[in-house]
Amino acid sequence: MSDDNYMTTNRLEAFYDAIIAIIVTVLVLELPQPAAASFSAIWALKTSYFAYLISFLICTNLWQYHHIIYNHVDRINTKIIWQNIILLLIVSLIPYLTTFVANNPFSFLAQALYGLDFLFMNLMLYVMGRSLIGINEKQELSDALNIKNSLIIPTVIFIVGFIGAFLGQPITISICCLITIVRSILYSLK
Structure with a gap:
């Protein structure tokens, strides 16, 4: 891919900020x-x-994480734009799923869909991060996209939540989402 196919991040970041605000x-x-x-x-x-x-913290934590990542990004391409669009599609389900969970807090289906949405966000962030590293070879970006903290630990916490849900306590999925977010916020404050 030639350098002519790369773009700056300004418009993407502004679009992302607007969608999260909405x-x-x-x-x-x-x-x-x-x-x-x-x-x-x-x-x-x-x-x-x-x-x-929980949903508010998910959105604000996602915005903060996106901001931290893009502080180390000089350029993007169409692939990364589409990965962000898919990420925003997943994030846009949060209001709907929040209401669904609030109205059905002990429903396995409501909790599972809520947890899966959050898990898919983390997976999409990871995919996007790998793509960003591919065209922005900076150590700071690799450090910001730490796989252990951004994907492995949240996935393990979600698995615990799903096990709790299968054992008859569906609300453990929401609790695990909260634990993951609080952990991520505390990690970012270091």
């Missing part, structure tokens, strides 16, 4: 209003708030 906005708009202005009415919506919190 997804986060839709997330909050999907939160149900309490039936009354009381603590008991708010407490009745605790599963919706829990699902929202």
